[in-house]
Amino acid sequence: MEDWILYDDTEKTSTRYVGYAGNHGRFDLAITTTAHFYGKTLVTLIQTGRTAILNQDEATDIAYLMHAFHVTKEDEATELSEFLTSNLL
Template sequence: MNLDIISERNEKQSIHYFCILSNDHRYDLTIAYSGHFFGKAMVTSLQSGRMVLLCSEDIYNDYYWAPKLDIQQEDIPEFQDFFWQVLRSGLYLEQY
């Protein structure tokens, strides 16, 4: 094997699946809560296959996450509210 594994970690993650409809768009997201990414949740768009790491401080930096998750401009305010509720809901405890 020509690969060197420099880190390996096994953990049980809390993963939540969301199918969200706006007035004109559908979004399928997974949010995985892990202690591995310094308090950030892994948010993945099932449509685009792209992932971002988000915490509550990132919610209003939509220029960072909206393009990666293919969130349409008109839906960003609603997603900011959604992420605020989901990331602060107590489902995830920051460890770092």
């Protein structure tokens, strides 16, 4: 079977590393701004290595954040959502 490269792009990105503790949990994040994902931001939860590509609407979706980042408590996901919605471009 032949391998097919679907894309191979190089670009300069900006990554912000943020660690914060809320009332219900601590999060260490890498927030990468890139043009590659059509205006969405690449967010990595450093503790688990889980990554999601988010826009503002997705950052407000508590159930999606719980699934994407394997956050088990809704109050932690709510804090994460509040942080992301105020810190994504």
